[in-house]
Amino acid sequence: xxxxxxxxxxxxxxxxxxxxxxxxxxxxxxxxxxxxxxxxxxxxxxxxxxxxxxxxxxxxxxxxxxxxxxxxxxxxxxxxxxxxxxxxxxxxxxxxxxxxxxxxxxxxxxxxxxxxxxxxxxxxxxxxxxxxxxxxxxxxxxxxxxxxxxxxxxxxxxxxxxxxxxxxxxxxxxxxxxxxxxxxxxxxxxxxxxxxxxxxxxxxxxxxxxxxxxxxxxxxxxxxxxxxxxxxxxxxxxxxxxxxxxxxxxxxxxxxxxxxxxxxxxxxxxxxxxxxxxxxxxxxxxxxxxxxxxxxxxxxxxxxxxxxxxxxxxxxxxxxxxxx
Numbered sequence: 001x002x003x004x005x006x007x008x009x010x011x012x013x014x015x016x017x018x019x020x021x022x023x024x025x026x027x028x029x030x031x032x033x034x035x036x037x038x039x040x041x042x043x044x045x046x047x048x049x050x051x052x053x054x055x056x057x058x059x060x061x062x063x064x065x066x067x068x069x070x071x072x073x074x075x076x077x078x079x080x081x082x083x084x085x086x087x088x089x090x091x092x093x094x095x096x097x098x099x100x101x102x103x104x105x106x107x108x109x110x111x112x113x114x115x116x117x118x119x120x121x122x123x124x125x126x127x128x129x130x131x132x133x134x135x136x137x138x139x140x141x142x143x144x145x146x147x148x149x150x151x152x153x154x155x156x157x158x159x160x161x162x163x164x165x166x167x168x169x170x171x172x173x174x175x176x177x178x179x180x181x182x183x184x185x186x187x188x189x190x191x192x193x194x195x196x197x198x199x200x201x202x203x204x205x206x207x208x209x210x211x212x213x214x215x216x217x218x219x220x221x222x223x224x225x226x227x228x229x230x231x232x233x234x235x236x237x238x239x240x241x242x243x244x245x246x247x248x249x250x251x252x253x254x255x256x257x258x259x260x261x262x263x264x265x266x267x268x269x270x271x272x273x274x275x276x277x278x279x280x281x282x283x284x285x286x287x288x289x290x291x292x293x294x295x296x297x298x299x300x301x302x303x304x305x306x307x308x309x310x311x312x313x314x315x316x317x318x319x320x321x322x323x324x
Contacts, residue, residue, distance in 0.1 A: 001043050001044070001072060001073065001315075001323050002043070002044045002045075002046070002061060002062045002071060002072030002073075003038050003043045003044070003045050003046075003072060003073055003074070003075055003311065004045070004046045004047075004048055004057075004058055004061055004062065004072060004073075004074050004075070005031060005034055005035050005038065005045060005046070005047045005048070005074075005075045005077060006048055006049070006050045006054065006074050006075070006076055006077060006078050006090055006101075007025075007026050007031050007047070007048075007049070007050060007077040007078055007079075008022065008025060008026075008049065008050050008051070008078050008079050008080060008081050008090075009025060009026070009028065009031070009049065010049050010051070011051075011081050011082075012051075013049050013051025013052050013053055013081075014051060014052055014081055014082065015052065017082065018082065018083075019082045019083040019084070020082060020083065020084070020182065020183050020184070021081070021082045022079055022080045022081055022082060022086045023156070023158075023160055024079040024080075024156075024157055024158050024160070025079060026077050026079065026285075026286075026287070027287060029287075030077075030285075030286055030287040030288075031047055031077060032047070033286075033288075033303065034075060034077065034286060034307050035047050036304075037303055037304040037306075037307035037308060038075065038307060038308065038311065040304050040308075041304065041307070041308035041311070041323075043311075043323070046061045048061075050076075050078035050080075050081075050089070050090040050093075051081060054090065054093060055093060055097050058072075058074070058097070058099055059097075062099070070098065070099060070100050072099075073099070073100045073101060073102070073311065073314065073315065073318075074090075074094055074099055074100070074101035074102065075101070075102050075307075075310070075311060076090060076091065076094075076101045076102050076103045076283070077283070077286070078090035078283075079283065084155070085106075085109070085110045085113060085114075085155075086113075087109035087110070087112075087113050087282060087283060088106035088107075088109045088110050088113075091103070091104070091105055091106045091109060092106045100314065100315070100318045100319075101314065102261055102262075102310055102311060102313075102314040103260060103261050103262060103282065103283060103314070104258070104259045104260045104261065104263070104282045104283075105258070105260060107258055108257060108258045108259045108260055108282055109282045109283070111257040111258060112257045112259060112263070112279075112280045112281065112282035113155055113157065113282070114154060114155055115152070115154055115155070115187050115279050116132070116134055116154055116185070116187055118253075118256075118257055118279060118280060119132060119189075119277075121256040121257060122249075122252065122253050122256045122257075122277055124256070125252050125255075125256050126252075127249045127252050127253055127256070127277055128249070128274065128275060128276045128277065129189075129276055129277045129278070130150075130189040130190045130191075130192055130268070130276050130278070131144070131145055131189065131190045132145070132187060132188060132189035132190070133145060133188050133189075134154065134185050134186070134187060134188070135151075135171075135175045135185065135186045135188050136175070136179060136185055136186070137172075137175065137179075138171055138172035138173070138174070138175030138176055138186070139172060142168075142171070142188065145188065145189075145190055146190055147165070147166055147167060148164060148165060148166045148191045149164075149165050149171060149188050149189065149190060149191060150162065150163070150164055150165075150188075150189050150190075150191050151163045151164075151165055151171065151174040151175060151178065151186050151187070151188050152178070152186070152187050153178050153182040153184050153185075153186065153187070154184050154185040154186065154187050155182075155184050156182060156184075157279075157281055157283075158285075160182070161177070161178050161181065161182055163177070163178075164191065171188065174186070175188070192268035192269075192270050192276050193270060193271060194268055194269045194270040194271050195214060195215075195236075195268065195269040196214070196215045196217070196266070196267070196268050196269075196278075197212050197213060197214045197215070197236055197246070197266075197267050197268075197269065198212075198213045198215075198264055198265065198266050198267070198291045198295075199212055199213075199246060199247065199250040199264065199265045199267065199295075200213070200262075200263075200264050200284060200291065200292045200295040200296065201250060201251065201254050201259075201262060201263050201264070201265065202261075202262050202296070202309065202310070202313060203261070203262075203313055204260060204261060204313065204316075204317050207251050207254065208299075209247040209250065209251065210292075210295035210296055210298070210299045211234055211235035211236075211295050211298040211299055212234070212235055212236040212238065212243060212246060212295075213232055213233070213234040213235075213236060213291045213294055213295050213298075214232065214233040214234070214236035214237075215230050215231075215232060216230065216231040216232065216233055217230060218231075232291065232294060234294050234295060234298045235298055242269075242273065242275075245275060246267060246269075246275055249265075249267075249275060249277060250265040250267070250277070253265050253277050253280050254280065257280055257282070259280065259282050260314075260317065261310065261313050261314050261317065262284060262292070262310055262313070263280055263281060263282050263284060264280070264281045264284035264291060264292050265277060265279075265280045265281075266278040266279050266280070266281070286307070288303075293306060308323075311323055
């Protein structure tokens with residue numbers, strides 16, 4: 001089958017550079033590893049930019065079939081180039097053009113990328129998440145939120161802009177940094193002292209919950225604040241009852257945000273063993289150091305089999321059968 005791997009690397013294929021620029025990008029090595037995995041799975045591949053020329057490129061690579069059935073698929077790795085709801089841009093183009101693709105729809109990506117909407121949706125389903133408020137100035141009331149607090153941009157991923165604050169003066173400064181640098185609201189939430197873990201999900205109907213990955217921070221409070229490398233443990237050491245609870249609330253988060261095919265849910269477990277969902281990532285990283293491949297490989301996948309399984313899951317969703 002023809003499979004176009006779509007990513008955003010160049011960032012020049014736009015009419016104007018305008019609006020908030022995406023800071024998240026896949027490295028070339030990762031994209032090329034996905035291409036190689038798909039080729040090993042027997043597919044004809046093309047690596048292309050998710051920019052204004054994408055549809056013309058896809059039409060040349062996978063021309064319309066006389067039977068009106070798509071002649072190929074997109075393996076979507078596009079983080080977007082600029083503007084709001086950047087993860088939705090390539091999927092929306094593909095929906096409009098009638099090209100099937102892996103991963104969530106524009107709606108799923110939009111809900112997952114907005115951390116505030118995610119928290120409201122999962123709370124409606126009874127999923128625990130840290131108490132929070134939204135700030136634009138840093139002087140708004142925090143209500144009954146208890147310090148320390150975690151402050152982060154409302155619409156970013158990969159922990160961009162994440163700050164840890166202990167008192168109101170720090171909070172005002174942290175909010176100002178986010179509003180100035182990211183041109184968006186700040187999500188302010190209570191810090192949950194304890195373990196941080198992530199759960200990788202694969203599938204649609206009956207979701208495959210991959211082994212739990214735990215972050216080991218050493219003496220630090222949380223990851224990505226100091227720029228230091230965080231050690232990971234997979235599978236995390238925990239009892240079967242807690243593992244089942246984590247699986248259930250991760251699946252509930254996936255459903256609430258209308259994700260598809262694959263995603264990764266980040267959680268914290270407090271000192272008394274209570275879990276809290278922090279966010280969901282609708283395009284989980286696939287680099288050699290990313291948590292999603294680590295969880296999959298612990299479950300017995302190779303990188304090649306994982307990538308081809310991700311393609312199969314999407315193909316089955318569209319056509320009822322895998323790619324084989």
